[in-house]
Amino acid sequence: MASSIILEKxxxxxxxxxxIEDVSLSAADGETVVLLGTNGNGKSTLMxxxxxxxxxxxxxxxxxxxxxxxDLVGRxxxxxxxxxxxxxPEGRRLFPRxxxxxxxxxxxxxxxxxxxxxxxxxxCFEAFPRLAERRRQLAGSMSGGEQQxxxxxxxxxxxxxxxxxxxxxxxxxxxxxxxxIDKIKELKERYQLTVLMAEQNFPQALRIAxxxxxxxxxxxxxxxxxxxELNNNDLIRKFYMGL
Numbered sequence: 288m289a290s291s292i293i294l295e296k297x298x299x300x301x302x303x304x305x306x307i308e309d310v311s312l313s314a315a316d317g318e319t320v321v322l323l324g325t326n327g328n329g330k331s332t333l334m335x336x337x338x339x340x341x342x343x344x345x346x347x348x349x350x351x352x353x354x355x356x357x358d359l360v361g362r363x364x365x366x367x368x369x370x371x372x373x374x375x376p377e378g379r380r381l382f383p384r385x386x387x388x389x390x391x392x393x394x395x396x397x398x399x400x401x402x403x404x405x406x407x408x409x410x411c412f413e414a415f416p417r418l419a420e421r422r423r424q425l426a427g428s429m430s431g432g433e434q435q436x437x438x439x440x441x442x443x444x445x446x447x448x449x450x451x452x453x454x455x456x457x458x459x460x461x462x463x464x465x466x467x468i469d470k471i472k473e474l475k476e477r478y479q480l481t482v483l484m485a486e487q488n489f490p491q492a493l494r495i496a497x498x499x500x501x502x503x504x505x506x507x508x509x510x511x512x513x514x515x516e517l518n519n520n521d522l523i524r525k526f527y528m529g530l
Contacts, residue, residue, distance in 0.1 A: 289316040290352050290371070290448035290481045292337070297346035299329075299336050306332045307343070307505045314449070316351075319475055319482040321492040321499035323517070329505040330485035331377055334453045337483075338374050339364040352448050369397045373447035377454040377485075379438040383427025387418050390426050390437055394444030403446055411440040414474060432463035436470070443474065450475070452484040456491060464491055471495060493518055 292314050299307035307329050314320040324330050335341040337348055339362050348359040352370050359367055373394075381390050391411055395404045412419035415436045421429065426437055435455060442450060452471060456464040472495040475482045486492040492499070493514050501509040501523060511517035518524075 289354055290350070291315045291318075292348070292350045292372075292449055292481065292483065294333070294337070295347040295349075297333065297336060297343045297348065299332055299341055299343045301332075301341075305505065307336070310346075310502070310505070310507055312500050312507065312510075314481050314483045316481055317479060318497045319472070319484065319495050321496040321517075322483065322485040322502055323487070323489055323492060323499055323523075324485075324502040325487050328502050330487075330502060331453055332505075333502070334374060334376075334451055334485055337367075337451060338372070339367045350449060368445065369399075371397070371399070371446065371448035373442040373445040373450050375438050375442045375450070375452045375455065377457055379434050381426040381434055381437060381441075383425065385426060386423050387426060387429070387437055388422040391418070391440055391444050394441035395446075397445060400444060400446040404444070407444050407446055411443055414443070414470075414477075415440050431458050432460070432467070435459060435463070435467050439467075439470065439474065443478070447478075447480065449481045449483070452482065452486075454485055454487065456486060456488040464488060468492070468495055489517075489523065 295311050297307055297310045310333060322330050336343050343360060350357050350359055350370060350372060357370055391408060395401055417433055418436055418440055455467050459467060468491045496514045498513050499511050499517050500507050509520060
């Protein structure tokens with residue numbers, strides 16, 4: 288059934304410092320929507336608002352999960368996760384002294400996911416064979432690319448309907464960035480996910496985007512109704528892609 292998310296006129300701040308101003312965006316069922324912008328423009332803050340880590344000072348966030356609408360503002364992070372919304376955070380945020388398998392099992396937090404631990408673990412090892420090979424290895428001893436695989440796998444263990452991915456390219460070599468972006472596309476299609484991805488690597492993000500938004504200083508500066516519109520926007524090509 289359909290899963291989507293809509294943000295309407297979101298404002299957010301850290302104390303007296305305003306970070307997000309009047310942001311509206313959406314990701315419809317089965318879409319990959321990218322939120323593009325350089326560091327410090329509010330991408331991660333917006334992800335925190337969706338996940339209940341930071342409460343917006345104004346605006347609405349509504350998720351439709353399996354045909355039911357849920358107002359996310361005011362819910363705890365645990366309640367939002369229980370709905371089937373998973374976040375792959377910037378910097379991966381793994382448990383370095385736990386094994387690969389232990390990190391994956393911690394992803395199966397919500398009750399609906401616990402019933403599918405065995406099958407979801409099998410899916411993760413099939414999607415990421417390297418994790419199967421290193422299931423007993425400590426997460427902190429893995430390479431950056433392997434840790435990003437593990438962070439994605441941990442999110443899949445939640446059995447999500449909506450997947451939020453924050454800066455998957457950070458800290459990775461260019462070839463690993465390309466592989467990670469390809470894997471996100473593969474997982475989205477395989478699991479029929481709705482994906483909202485925040486990313487500063489414009490060329491890589493646009494390879495898998497259905498459409499997207501550009502955020503500048505906490506405001507939506509441009510909305511592209513397709514990847515082509517984003518790719519062919521003069522300001523984006525000049526200031527973000529060096530063309």
